[in-house]
Amino acid sequence: ERVVHLHPELDTAKPFWSGVLPGEPSLTKTDLSQLYKFDRPGKYFIQVSRPDNDCLDENGKPAVVKSNIITITIIG
Numbered sequence: 001e002r003v004v005h006l007h008p009e010l011d012t013a014k015p016f017w018s019g020v021l022p023g024e025p026s027l028t029k030t031d032l033s034q035l036y037k038f039d040r041p042g043k044y045f046i047q048v049s050r051p052d053n054d055c056l057d058e059n060g061k062p063a064v065v066k067s068n069i070i071t072i073t074i075i076g
Helices: none
Strands: 042-046 049-056 062-066 070-074
Antiparallel strands (some): 042 070, 049 062
16 A cells, blocks of 8 residues: 655655666665555565666557566564
């Protein structure tokens, strides 16, 4: 579930470019609890994506590049 902020300027869920090249790791830190609620035990799956303007799909639009999926397990 997404976190809803009382003040829109606190919403940090806007897209950003971290400058990661294909096949390279990213050390960018993001506080996911500012974006989503992790208030219940369970498994949470996270994947990030971005358009790649250097690689076009069959429709001529930027291809979507996706990260590996990571799993966060919260034990209550």
